[in-house]
Amino acid sequence: MDQPEVVAAQTDVSLLRVSKLRYAYGRDVILHDVSFRVDGGELIVLAGRNGAGKSTLLRCIAGWTSVTSGTVQVAGRSLEEAEREARRQLILVPDLPIFYDALTAWEHLRLVAGANRIPTWEAQAEELLGHFGLWEDRDDYPFTYSRGMRYKLALCLALLVEPPLLLLDEPLGPLDPVSADQLWRDLGVYREAGMAILLSSHQLPADEQPDRYLLMEQGELVGDGTPAELCARLDLPERPTLEALLRAAIVERGAPVGR
Amino acid sequence: MVADLRFLLWLRRKQLRHSIDYWLGIVGYEVWDRSISNRLYGIYLGIFLGLWLLLMWSLAVYEAMHAGARLSASASDRLHTFVSDVLPWVVLGGAVLLAIRALRGSPLVLTDEDQTYVAGSPVDRSAVVLVEFVRRCWQIARLAVPLATLVAVLLAHRVSTDEIGLSVIPSALVAIPVVGLVWGLAWLAGMVRLGHPALVRVQVLWLVPLLLVLPAPVVPGVFRWPGVVLTRALLGTPSALAAFAVAGLAAALAAALVYAGRRASLTVVGVESATALRLPSVMELGSLASGVAPVLTPRAPRRPRITLGGRPLLGLPSATGLGMLLARGALVTLRQPGALVLALLGTALFAGSGALMIVHGVPAQVWLVWLTLVIMRPPRGLVAVFAADQSTPFLRQFLPVDNLTLLAVDTALALGVVVAVAVAAWAALASVTAVSGWMLGVALALALLLALSQAAVLARAATWDPALARIVFVGLGFGVVLLVGEHVDAAAAVVVAALIALVLAALIRGGRRVTAT
Numbered sequence: 001m002d003q004p005e006v007v008a009a010q011t012d013v014s015l016l017r018v019s020k021l022r023y024a025y026g027r028d029v030i031l032h033d034v035s036f037r038v039d040g041g042e043l044i045v046l047a048g049r050n051g052a053g054k055s056t057l058l059r060c061i062a063g064w065t066s067v068t069s070g071t072v073q074v075a076g077r078s079l080e081e082a083e084r085e086a087r088r089q090l091i092l093v094p095d096l097p098i099f100y101d102a103l104t105a106w107e108h109l110r111l112v113a114g115a116n117r118i119p120t121w122e123a124q125a126e127e128l129l130g131h132f133g134l135w136e137d138r139d140d141y142p143f144t145y146s147r148g149m150r151y152k153l154a155l156c157l158a159l160l161v162e163p164p165l166l167l168l169d170e171p172l173g174p175l176d177p178v179s180a181d182q183l184w185r186d187l188g189v190y191r192e193a194g195m196a197i198l199l200s201s202h203q204l205p206a207d208e209q210p211d212r213y214l215l216m217e218q219g220e221l222v223g224d225g226t227p228a229e230l231c232a233r234l235d236l237p238e239r240p241t242l243e244a245l246l247r248a249a250i251v252e253r254g255a256p257v258g259r
Numbered sequence: 260m261v262a263d264l265r266f267l268l269w270l271r272r273k274q275l276r277h278s279i280d281y282w283l284g285i286v287g288y289e290v291w292d293r294s295i296s297n298r299l300y301g302i303y304l305g306i307f308l309g310l311w312l313l314l315m316w317s318l319a320v321y322e323a324m325h326a327g328a329r330l331s332a333s334a335s336d337r338l339h340t341f342v343s344d345v346l347p348w349v350v351l352g353g354a355v356l357l358a359i360r361a362l363r364g365s366p367l368v369l370t371d372e373d374q375t376y377v378a379g380s381p382v383d384r385s386a387v388v389l390v391e392f393v394r395r396c397w398q399i400a401r402l403a404v405p406l407a408t409l410v411a412v413l414l415a416h417r418v419s420t421d422e423i424g425l426s427v428i429p430s431a432l433v434a435i436p437v438v439g440l441v442w443g444l445a446w447l448a449g450m451v452r453l454g455h456p457a458l459v460r461v462q463v464l465w466l467v468p469l470l471l472v473l474p475a476p477v478v479p480g481v482f483r484w485p486g487v488v489l490t491r492a493l494l495g496t497p498s499a500l501a502a503f504a505v506a507g508l509a510a511a512l513a514a515a516l517v518y519a520g521r522r523a524s525l526t527v528v529g530v531e532s533a534t535a536l537r538l539p540s541v542m543e544l545g546s547l548a549s550g551v552a553p554v555l556t557p558r559a560p561r562r563p564r565i566t567l568g569g570r571p572l573l574g575l576p577s578a579t580g581l582g583m584l585l586a587r588g589a590l591v592t593l594r595q596p597g598a599l600v601l602a603l604l605g606t607a608l609f610a611g612s613g614a615l616m617i618v619h620g621v622p623a624q625v626w627l628v629w630l631t632l633v634i635m636r637p638p639r640g641l642v643a644v645f646a647a648d649q650s651t652p653f654l655r656q657f658l659p660v661d662n663l664t665l666l667a668v669d670t671a672l673a674l675g676v677v678v679a680v681a682v683a684a685w686a687a688l689a690s691v692t693a694v695s696g697w698m699l700g701v702a703l704a705l706a707l708l709l710a711l712s713q714a715a716v717l718a719r720a721a722t723w724d725p726a727l728a729r730i731v732f733v734g735l736g737f738g739v740v741l742l743v744g745e746h747v748d749a750a751a752a753v754v755v756a757a758l759i760a761l762v763l764a765a766l767i768r769g770g771r772r773v774t775a776t
Contacts, residue, residue: 064652084661091656098651102591107575112657114583157657 013076015040015089015165015196016061021070023053023060030056031219033070038198040164043191046200047246048216054200055095057216058167061198062092074165090165095173097154099142105129105153106138112157121160128156131186132179148174155183159190166190168199181205204242215249223249260517263386267377271390285726315631316405318624320412327413335416339494342414346493347486351475354441354485358468361449365531367391367523374532378525388520392446392513400438407431411493426495433492436506440485443512447519454522581668584658589672591644602640602673603680606706609638610681613737614702617744617752618695626741634734641677641710642717644669649717662718663768670710677706697749704756705740711763712736718767732763 016038023031031053038044048054059065061072063079063086072079074086099108106125113121129135132152137145142153151174158166172180184205187197191211204210213230215223223230223245231240234248280290288301330338360366367388369378377387408431415427448468452458475482488501573593576586592599616626639646645666648655658665685699712732719728736759744752 062652062656087656088659092653094653097653100591100647100651100654102594103575103587107590108654110575110577111583111587114577114579114586115658115660117579154653161657 014038014073015075016198017071017073018061019071019073021057021060021072022068023056023065024068029219031060031067034216034219034221035070036214036221036224038165038196040196041191041194042196042212043187043210044196044198044212044214045204045210045242046198046214046216047202047242048200049246049250052216053219054216055169058092058169058198058200059094062090062167063087064092089163090167091158091161091163092167093151093154093158093169093171095170096147097150099150099153101141101143104139104141105134105145108142108153108157109160112160116161118160125156125160128159131182132156148176148179151175152179159186162190162195164194165196165198168197170201171199172201172203172205184208202242207239209239213245215246217250217253220253222253260383260386263383264390266382267386267390270377271394315628318628319405319409322625323409323412324415324417327416330416335414339414342494343490346490347483350437350441350486350489351472351482354444355468355472357441357445358448359465361445362452362465362467365453365528366395366446366449367453367528368532369525369528370532374525374529378529383521384523384525385517385520387525388446388450388523389513389517392442392516395446396439396442399442400435403434403438404431407434407489407493411495414494430492430495430497433489433497433502433505436502436509437485437489439509440505440512443509443516447512447515450516450519450523453524453527454519456524459524459527581660581664584660584665584668585671588644588669591647592672595643598640598643599673599676602638602643603676605638605640606677606709607680609633609709610677610702610705613705613741614698617701617741618698618749620745623745626745630734630738630741633737634730637709637713637729637733639713641670641673641706642666642713643673645714646717661768662714663764666710666714666718666767674706674710678703681706695749697753700753701744701749701756704753704760705737708736708740708756708760708763711760711767714767715763736763 014037018037019035021031021034022029034053034057046054046057056065060067061074061079063072063083067080072086074089077086077089079086103111106129109121109125109129112118113125118124126135129138132155134149134152134156137149142150145153151171155168155171171183175183187199191197198214209227212226213223214221215230223234225233227239227245230236230245230249231238234245234252236244236248240248283290283301283304286304288304289297327335408427411427411430452464458464472482485505488498488505491497492502573590575583575590578586612629615621616629648658648665648669649662660668681699681702685696715732716728739759740752740756743755
C-alpha cells in the first residue's frame with residue numbers, strides 16, 4: 001500500500017479532546033464523565049467488556065448521538081457549537097455499516113469521491129478495492145456482500161477520504177485472521193502518515209500493541225496509557241495480552257471479573 | 260399440537276404487547292411508570308383515542324349514508340345491479356391472484372427471529388401455519404368488516420341511521436367467512452406446494468389457478484358463489500344458510516391447512532421469506548440490470564443467495580460536489596421506478612385533493628379526516644432518497660452539505676417530475692373543463708410543503724419526539740393552510756404555504772447533519 005497523505009488540521013491543540021462526557025438513556029447512565037485526548041499520529045485501542053459503552057462513546061464522538069453533558073472537541077472545535085466543521089475532521093465506521101441499496105460498491109466510491117471533490121480518486125479506489133480483495137466484486141450491490149466484505153467496503157470509503165481522525169468500531173471482528181493482520185499493518189501505515197486512529201476491539205493480532213490503550217468498564221474510563229505505563233500501574237509483565245490488561249484493570253476498580 | 264399452539268399464541272401475545280407498549284411510548288405513556296400523573300395520562304389517552312375513533316367512524320357512516328341517500332331511485336337501482344354483476348367476479352379474481360401469489364412464494368412469511376426460534380425448534384409445523392393463517396385473516400378482516408359496513412350503509416339508500424339501525428351489522432359480518440374462504444384457498448395451495456419439493460421446483464406452477472378458473476364462464480354459479488353470498492349480504496338480503504356454508508367451508512380449509520402444513524418445509528419458507536422481504540427493491544433493480552434473474556422467488560430454493568451480475572444499465576456519471584449529489588439522487592430515483600410512480604401517485608392524490616378542498620371548499624369534517632390521514636400516513640415517496648440518507652449516518656458523513664441542500668438535490672428529480680406532470684395535466688384538463696390556475700398553484704405549494712414538512716421531521720429540525728414533530732410540522736402546517744384557504748381564498752393559502760415553507764427550510768438547514776439510529 002502506498003504511503004497515504006493525511007492532511008491533519010494545522011493546529012497545536014489536540015486532534016480530539018473529550019471532557020467529562022456523560023451520556024444517559026432514560027434513567028440509565030451509559031457513560032460516566034469520560035475524559036481523554038487523542039493527538040495526530042496515534043493508534044489507540046478502546047477495550048472493554050460487552051456493554052461497557054465503547055460503541056456509545058464512539059457514536060458520541062462522531063456526533064451520531066447527542067451527549068447528555070460534557071464536551072467533545074475535534075481539532076479545537078466543539079462538536080456542539082461548530083458541528084459541521086468539527087465533523088469534517090473525522091469518519092466513524094460502525095460495526096454494521098449500511099449502504100444504499102440502489103448503488104453498487106464502485107458507485108459508492110464514485111459518490112464519496114465526487115461529493116468530497118477528491119481528485120484522481122479512481123486509481124486510489126482501485127488500489128483500495130484490490131488491497132481489500134473487493135476488486136472483482138466492485139460492480140455488485142453491497143447487500144449481496146458478506147459481513148466482512150461490507151466492513152472492508154466501509155473501510156475503503158473511509159480511507160478514500162483519509163480523515164485526520166478515523167474511528168473504527170470493532171474492525172477486527174468481522175474480518176478473517178489474514179485480513180485482520182493486514183488491516184492492522186495498514187493502520188500502522190496511516191498512523192505514520194499522521195492519521196489518528198481510535199478503534200474499539202476485543203482482540204488484537206498476536207504480539208501487536210497499540211500506542212495507547214483506553215480501558216472501559218461499566219461506562220467509566222478505568223485505564224488510559226501506553227502499554228508500558230499500564231503494565232507498571234497494574235503490575236503486569238511486558239507486552240500483556242488485551243485480556244490480561246482488561247482483567248487487571250477491572251480487578252483494580254473492584255468490579256467482579258466473572259469467569 | 261395444543262401445547263405448541265399455546266406457546267405460539269403466548270409468543271404472538273408478547274410481541275403484540277411489546278408493539279402496543281412501543282406505540283404508547285411514542286405518544287408519551289410509559290408502561291413501566293406507575294406514577295399517578297402517568298396513569299392519569301393513560302386514562303386521558305384512552306378516552307381521547309376512544310372518542311376520536313367514535314368520531315371518525317360516525318363521520319364515515321354519516322358520509323356513506325348521505326352519499327347513498329343522495330342517489331336517485333334509478334341511480335340506486337343501477338348501482339345495485341352493477342354491484343351484483345361485478346362484485347362476485349372481483350372476489351373470484353382476488354382469490355385467483357392470491358392463489359397465484361401463494362404458488363410463487365410462500366404465503367407464510369417468517370421474520371429472522373421466527374426462523375431462529377420457531378423454525379429451528381421442534382414446534383409442530385401445523386401449529387405455526389394455523390396461527391399465522393388466523394393472524395393473516397384477522398388482519399384482513401379488521402379492514403374488510405368496516406369497509407363492508409360502509410358499503411352496506413351506502414347501498415341501503417336510507418336517509419337516517421334510525422332507518423338503517425343495526426341491520427347492516429350481520430350483513431357486514433359475512434365478510435369474515437368470505438375472507439377466510441378466499442385466503443384459505445390460497446394458503447392451502449401454497450402449503451401443498453411447500454410440502455412437496457418436486458412442486459417447489461416447478462416454475463410455472465402459478466399458472467394452475469388460471470387453468471382451474473377457465474370453466475368459470477361455463478358454470479359461473481359455482482365460481483361466483485362466495486362473491487354472490489357477500490354481494491347479497493351487502494345489498495341487505497343476506498342468507499344465513501349460505502353464510503354458514505361459506506363459514507363451514509372456510510373452517511374445512513383451515514382443517515386441511517393443519518394437515519398440509521404438517522409437511523411444509525420451513526427451510527423453503529425461510530429462504531422465500533428472506534427473498535420476499537427484499538423483493539420490492541431487488542425486483543426494481545432487476546428490471547434495469549442485465550443478467551438478473553427476472554423472477555427470484557421460484558428460484559430461491561436453489562439460489563439462496565441473490566446475486567446480481569452485470570453492470571446496471573444506468574451508471575453514476577463523473578461529477579463533483581453538488582453535481583455528483585444531484586446525479587446520485589436522480590439515479591437512485593430512476594433505479595426504483597416503482598417508487599417514483601408511487602411518489603407521483605401519492606403526491607398527486609394528496610396535493611390534488613388538498614387543492615380541491617381549498618379552491619372549492621368542503622365541510623370541516625372532511626378536511627379534518629384528510630388532515631388526520633396526512634398526519635398518520637403522509638405520502639413519503641418524494642423524500643425517499645433523503646430519508647435513506649438521514650437513516651444511514653455512516654454514509655451521511657461522506658456527504659459534506661447541510662440538510663436543506665441535500666434535500667434539494669435528493670428530491671430534485673421527483674419534484675421536477677411532479678411539477679411537469681401537474682402542469683401537463685392542468686393544460687390537458689383546462690381545455691375540456693374549467694380548472695383554475697390557482698388550483699395548480701395550490702397543488703404545487705402543497706406538494707412542496709409535503710416534502711419540506713417530512714424532511715423537517717427526518718432531519719430532527721426540532722428535538723421533540725418524531726411523532727410529536729410530525730403532528731406539529733405536518734399537521735399544523737397543512738392545518739393553517741387549509742384554514743386560510745377555507746376562510747380567505749386560494750391566493751392567501753398559497754402565500755401562507757410559501758411562508759411556512761420558508762420557516763421549515765430554515766429549520767431543516769439548522770438541523771443536525773446526522774440523526775441517531
